């Protein structure tokens with residue numbers, strides 16, 4: 001059953017090559033909709049109370065985000081920021097392209113001062129005292145990027161598949177400053193099918209259903225380190241070493257203790273099979289790998305680093 005949202009408290013249409021920085025409070029829903037279709041949307045997001053804790057954009061748990069996924073904040077806090085409550089199949093997401101820029105279009109097309117997402121982001125976040133250097137990598141919506149098996153990346157090898165009325169709903173799991181922008185590269189790529197189109201931005205107030213969902217999502221992720229106080233922000237640009245500085249790496253240097261493990265004939269036979277499967281270079285390596293793989297894979301099945 002779909003959750004019931006509160007009433008609409010914000011509703012604007014972003015005209016082409018524009019964007020808007022807008023606070024979305026914990027438990028509210030941000031909706032981004034296609035007005036005409038086939039418009040790529042770039043997206044930045046910050047903790048409303050600490051701009052340094054912004055969205056972490058990267059292929060965590062997959063190169064594509066889908067309905068039900070959670071978007072986290074960057075390290076060191078790494079907290080759940082947004083949950084994707086709705087995402088149509090026509091909305092392919094991209095977490096690799098950093099957001100188009102003037103230098104990119106100059107290189108690609110020779111156009112010296114083309115509209116671009118970096119500039120649009122910068123104009124939007126200036127309303128909150130941030131500038132171009134505070135823009136983080138973009139979470140891209142309706143962007144049909146692709147890559148080849150040997151790792152070559154193409155930002156828009158196929159046409160935009162967004163349809164009129166398609167929408168993506170993000171549930172805010174903390175108070176955020178959301179910054180959606182309509183991609184400024186629309187006219188020179190398949191990313192928005194060689195034209196610029198508007199996008200609708202709405203915010204729905206929270207409701208009992210949304211409060212329950214918020215609790216549910218955050219409960220799955222919170223760790224005891226999540227609320228460490230933020231450190232002061234440095235003001236000096238020049239980088240120079242701190243006199244007498246000594247790093248304190250965790251568990252460094254490692255203390256290694258050796259112990260022996262007795263194996264039955266059957267265990268020893270299985271160990272040889274693991275080595276033949278390429279899961280260990282020698283007996284010691286194979287048994288260590290097998291025990292740790294078993295532990296990690298079963299500790300949290302949903303987050304296992306190994307394909308089952």
Ligand SMILES: [Zn+2]
Pocket residue numbers: 042099100101116117182183184185
């Ligand atoms: Zn763009």
